[in-house]
Amino acid sequence: MVILVIVAIQFYRPARTNPPVDPQNTIQSQTHIPLEVSRVLYRSCGDCHSNQTLWPWYSEVAPVSWLVVSDVDEGRGKVNLSDWTPQGGNQSEKANRLLGKICEEVKSGDMPEWYYTPLHPNARLSPAEIQLICNWTQSEQQGSGTAPKKDSDK
Numbered sequence: 001m002v003i004l005v006i007v008a009i010q011f012y013r014p015a016r017t018n019p020p021v022d023p024q025n026t027i028q029s030q031t032h033i034p035l036e037v038s039r040v041l042y043r044s045c046g047d048c049h050s051n052q053t054l055w056p057w058y059s060e061v062a063p064v065s066w067l068v069v070s071d072v073d074e075g076r077g078k079v080n081l082s083d084w085t086p087q088g089g090n091q092s093e094k095a096n097r098l099l100g101k102i103c104e105e106v107k108s109g110d111m112p113e114w115y116y117t118p119l120h121p122n123a124r125l126s127p128a129e130i131q132l133i134c135n136w137t138q139s140e141q142q143g144s145g146t147a148p149k150k151d152s153d154k
């Protein structure tokens with residue numbers, strides 16, 4: 001019976017998408033993020049907060065797949081390194097709030113998610129990396145990061 005249920009649920013397969021990336025909209029294009037900071041963010045956060053998710057094998061197996069897909073959908077909805085524009089882009093108030101949250105989440109250790117790091121030890125952040133992220137979010141908030149405005153933002 002249990003086996004039947006496990007087999008049956010495999011047929012419900014929520015889509016594992018990697019939507020296309022517009023290079024103009026990435027956090028690298030929209031902010032003045034230094035290369036080493038964007039590398040750290042993509043490494044540690046990119047699976048849930050970018051459109052370049054590396055889907056692990058267990059994301060194929062229900063019911064874990066349902067959790068993984070919903071996490072990535074939710075994560076992308078909050079912060080998307082591949083598409084920074086809906087989160088604010090140059091509209092500074094919204095972007096600034098999000099930058100503050102990024103620093104808060106890594107400082108408090110709430111991100112990356114605790115259940116993710118045992119399987120992705122490489123996503124763990126060192127104290128120096130956390131400092132690096134917060135130094136950047138702060139300088140970006142203070143406006144040393146006004147990325148060139150696109151026509152659509154004017």
Ligand code: HEC
Pocket residue numbers: 041044045046047048049070071072074075078079098101102105106111112113116123125
């Ligand atoms: C395993 C997936 C996963 C990873 C890895 C991950 N996140 Fe998240 N993140 C989520 C999910 C799911 C949410 C939405 C639910 C929540 O707020 O906890 C979220 C929410 C957030 C939020 C919004 C919080 C709020 O209150 O609005 C921020 C900021 C954030 N993450 C930053 C990061 C940063 C920075 C990293 C890397 C250092 C990271 N996350 C790594 C899944 C992830």
